[in-house]
Amino acid sequence: MNPAVLTGEHFMTGDVACAEGALAAGCRFFGGYPITPATEIAEHISARMPEVGGTFIQMEDEIAAMASVIGGSCAGVKSMTATSGPGFSLMMENIGLAICTETPCVVANVQRAGPSTGLPTQGAQGDMLQARWGSHGHYEIIALAPSSPQETFYQTIRAFNLSETYRMPVLIMTDEMVGHLSERVVIPKAKTIKSVSRPRPKGRKDRFKPFEPGPNGVPPMAIAGEGYNIHVTGLTHDEMGYPDMTVEAQDKMMARLVGKVRRNLDDIISTEGYRLEDAEIVIVSYGVSARTSLAAVEEARDQGIKAGLLKLNTVWPFPEDQIRRLSERVKGFVTVEINLGQIHLEVERCACGKVPALLAGHPGGTIIPPDQVIETLKEGF
Amino acid sequence: MNQHKKQQSHPLDGLLRTDRIPHIWCPGCGIGTAFSSCLIAMKESGIDLKKTVMVSGIGCSGRGAGYANLDSYHTTHGRAIPFATGMKLANPELNVVVFSGDGDLFAIGGNHFIHAARRNVDLTIVCVNNFNYGMTGGQVAATTPLGAKTTTTPVGNPEPAFNLPLLAYASGATYVARWTILHTRDLTDCIEEAFLRRGFSFIEVLAPCPVNYGRRNKEKPLDTLRIYQEQTIIKNDAHPSELDIDFNRGVILGKFVDVERPTCSERYDDTCRPKELLEEEKAA
Numbered sequence: 218m219n220p221a222v223l224t225g226e227h228f229m230t231g232d233v234a235c236a237e238g239a240l241a242a243g244c245r246f247f248g249g250y251p252i253t254p255a256t257e258i259a260e261h262i263s264a265r266m267p268e269v270g271g272t273f274i275q276m277e278d279e280i281a282a283m284a285s286v287i288g289g290s291c292a293g294v295k296s297m298t299a300t301s302g303p304g305f306s307l308m309m310e311n312i313g314l315a316i317c318t319e320t321p322c323v324v325a326n327v328q329r330a331g332p333s334t335g336l337p338t339q340g341a342q343g344d345m346l347q348a349r350w351g352s353h354g355h356y357e358i359i360a361l362a363p364s365s366p367q368e369t370f371y372q373t374i375r376a377f378n379l380s381e382t383y384r385m386p387v388l389i390m391t392d393e394m395v396g397h398l399s400e401r402v403v404i405p406k407a408k409t410i411k412s413v414s415r416p417r418p419k420g421r422k423d424r425f426k427p428f429e430p431g432p433n434g435v436p437p438m439a440i441a442g443e444g445y446n447i448h449v450t451g452l453t454h455d456e457m458g459y460p461d462m463t464v465e466a467q468d469k470m471m472a473r474l475v476g477k478v479r480r481n482l483d484d485i486i487s488t489e490g491y492r493l494e495d496a497e498i499v500i501v502s503y504g505v506s507a508r509t510s511l512a513a514v515e516e517a518r519d520q521g522i523k524a525g526l527l528k529l530n531t532v533w534p535f536p537e538d539q540i541r542r543l544s545e546r547v548k549g550f551v552t553v554e555i556n557l558g559q560i561h562l563e564v565e566r567c568a569c570g571k572v573p574a575l576l577a578g579h580p581g582g583t584i585i586p587p588d589q590v591i592e593t594l595k596e597g598f
Numbered sequence: 599m600n601q602h603k604k605q606q607s608h609p610l611d612g613l614l615r616t617d618r619i620p621h622i623w624c625p626g627c628g629i630g631t632a633f634s635s636c637l638i639a640m641k642e643s644g645i646d647l648k649k650t651v652m653v654s655g656i657g658c659s660g661r662g663a664g665y666a667n668l669d670s671y672h673t674t675h676g677r678a679i680p681f682a683t684g685m686k687l688a689n690p691e692l693n694v695v696v697f698s699g700d701g702d703l704f705a706i707g708g709n710h711f712i713h714a715a716r717r718n719v720d721l722t723i724v725c726v727n728n729f730n731y732g733m734t735g736g737q738v739a740a741t742t743p744l745g746a747k748t749t750t751t752p753v754g755n756p757e758p759a760f761n762l763p764l765l766a767y768a769s770g771a772t773y774v775a776r777w778t779i780l781h782t783r784d785l786t787d788c789i790e791e792a793f794l795r796r797g798f799s800f801i802e803v804l805a806p807c808p809v810n811y812g813r814r815n816k817e818k819p820l821d822t823l824r825i826y827q828e829q830t831i832i833k834n835d836a837h838p839s840e841l842d843i844d845f846n847r848g849v850i851l852g853k854f855v856d857v858e859r860p861t862c863s864e865r866y867d868d869t870c871r872p873k874e875l876l877e878e879e880k881a882a
Binding site: 218266268270280318439445460 | 615617618648649651653663664667668669670671672673674676677680681682683684685686687688689691692709710713862863866870871872874875879
């Protein structure tokens with residue numbers, strides 16, 4: 218039997234690193250459904266779950282997979298699923314349920330090219346706005362984007378920690394290239410891994426209000442079977458969790474659901490800068506595209522263009538302030554992503570017309586070659 | 599004065615969220631009776647109520663979870679069963695009951711039902727079948743009888759209805775029963791029996807929806823109950839293939855399936871868990 222944390226050096230794919238990251242974070246329920254290129258996450262975790270005391274189940278579809286994950290989390294177990302485009306579409310409704318009921322859970326989307334069945338075996342980053350807005354209604358979401366198997370391992374742990382801290386679904390927006398890329402992954406000792414669990418209620422059970430916020434805007438979470446007799450609904454609800462069909466209740470609930478993210482941006486947003494200090498043109502990228510962008514920065518510098526990279530580890534919430542500040546001092550932005558302009562729209566919005574914001578993208582199937590980024594830089598600036 | 603106070607309480611008050619009464623169900627609706635049978639069964643079975651969870655989907659019956667003073671989850675349309683599956687597998691100590699309607703469990707949620715039955719997930723499913731979509735104003739359902747009028751079949755339903763016990767049986771449910779809300783004692787006994795056994799149990803409860811279904815089919819509330827009394831045949835162990843609903847011919851009620859087979863969690867532990875882990879758990 219292997220331990221839950223496979224401390225040591227490994228050669229593994231991004232998908233396997235995701236599964237191992239989940240186990241290291243304390244995930245003990247996985248409800249899955251096979252889909253290329255995410256299947257290996259389910260395959261790996263199906264073998265590992267039983268030996269760490271967890272449960273894997275392959276559900277009948279992605280709708281059921283997502284529902285089972287929310288059920289598992291409400292039963293007190295850290296839970297996740299993994300999918301790709303078509304499955305992600307099917308999960309949207311229940312992602313909304315997890316938002317509304319404030320149920321921690323993690324969804325990995327190993328992106329492939331769409332729309333529809335698209336290019337099942339080839340990568341893309343075309344689900345970034347679906348990640349933001351795919352479920353109906355207005356809400357905030359947290360989405361991370363790893364660009365290597367090693368990052369996938371750590372970001373999966375971070376995804377669980379954020380989901381438990383803020384009681385909400387957290388999305389890992391990886392892609393086929395990173396998912397299927399085999400690289401060195403170092404897994405640290407179990408005791409060095411920071412694992413966060415949801416805030417828990419204290420005090421008298423009969424006076425407990427399941428949706429009364431704690432100090433950071435997040436209510437402590439009672440789990441099924443603890444004797445709190447909580448009611449949890451996807452209807453607009455009051456602090457007791459009871460349905461309340463009034464404009465005031467909607468206002469109050471939404472202010473809190475949205476506020477718990479907006480008030481904690483510093484904790485949630487993570488970005489990395491590369492040669493940004495003196496950069497005149499900022500490449501904004503994430504996931505596998507952040508890696509090809511690094512080569513583009515070097516190449517541009519060699520050609521005398523002062524380029525730098527802003528790599529988004531957290532894509533949602535979007536680091537608006539950082540882009541706004543940069544737009545005060547740089548000549549422009551180039552967003553590098555494998556779609557026809559999604560995060561690009563955000564960069565453009567935050568640049569507020571002060572400087573140009575361009576896109577180096579294509580609709581999916583392969584990476585963005587550094588040459589294409591250089592071309593965009595040269596044509597645009 | 600004391601007498602008056604006594605009248606204010608109800609034997610099921612402890613299991614009801616009395617602060618949420620009045621409920622939303624219409625006058626003459628059968629859901630309340632089915633719900634009350636479910637709560638009585640829960641109480642009489644002696645199961646640990648602290649460890650008992652009610653999960654509902656969407657619809658009139660889907661509001662059940664909101665009135666039960668238990669840990670109760672009102673989920674998305676059709677998804678009560680996969681939600682309950684995740685909950686039960688993540689914590690097998692919980693008693694999980696799904697209380698929902700025919701539209702929720704058998705149209706939008708039909709796929710989940712058959713797979714949970716196939717897996718023999720240890721769940722008790724109480725399905726209130728009122729032959730139409732009540733919450734949205736009375737549209738045709740997968741259970742609406744052939745020819746019946748609804749707001750989306752204004753000249754009559756051209757489609758045949760599901761035989762729910764047959765579907766449950768064919769999918770592998772280990773306990774299958776059907777009653778009407780007029781047969782409250784039998785219904786309550788069956789739900790109680792279902793709570794006390796392992797495996798996937800399914801109880802169909804035929805219930806009137808006078809406001810939306812009865813009204814459009816020229817069936818007065820009392821007529822519906824008379825039909826439940828006069829046009830039903832109690833036949834335990836009837837073969838599920840005999841259970842099509844046709845009140846002119848007579849509708850069969852009873853307990854049809856009661857068999858044992860390993861549950862989803864038991865099979866998972868047996869097949870997938872390393873033996874040494876199971877032994878460690880036993881020792882602990």
